[in-house]
Amino acid sequence: QKEVEQNSGPLSVPEGAIASLNCTYSDRGSQSFFWYRQYSGKSPELIMFIYSNGDKEDGRFTAQLNKASQYVSLLIRDSQPSDSATYLCAVKGDAGGTSYGKLTFGQGTILTVHP
């Protein structure tokens, strides 16, 4: 069973702080990692994706990947109340297997940014 685990929430941070969201995965062959944001009642929205070990930055968001530790994280700097949402970590199955192209989602972490 290929699993994706996210740090249990909910996570509450003050406005302006750094929010840190963590995710581990069990399939060592996974190659692609995605973070989606989902507001209540809405569909998932792609925030970041990362394939290589290290950091990838996009505005206030930084994705970090460590394949040796099977760990991926999302940092949100200068958190705003509008960042309050559920954040879903998703891992894509490796090529050639029956799960090729399949996204496996974590359970999600609810983030609340309070003023």
Place this chain on the structure above:
Amino acid sequence: DTEVTQTPKHLVMGMTNKKSLKCEQHMGHRAMYWYKQKAKKPPELMFVYSYEKLSINESVPSRFSPECPNSSLLNLHLHALQPEDSALYLCASSQDRAGGQPQHFGDGTRLSIL
């Protein structure tokens, strides 16, 4: 607004009805997906189409029948659904099934079964 368009946005149907959900994208993507999402749960994959052929069926009950008429359209035909099938149904697309290609979701169809 998303580039993946789903219709209708809301659907209420009885257990004996037949209805269809529609999904359209004009990004030239060759992989399209159906997901089901229950409240406070992550999306669950139902079907994957790659180059208009069904590639993955996650053991979905036959009361759900997917169809991909062309590279831009994806339908989900519904028949004799159960109350537990009430959920948000999400369509997504990606360039292809390759690992590096992100999936982009439509706004979803919220389905209620009476």
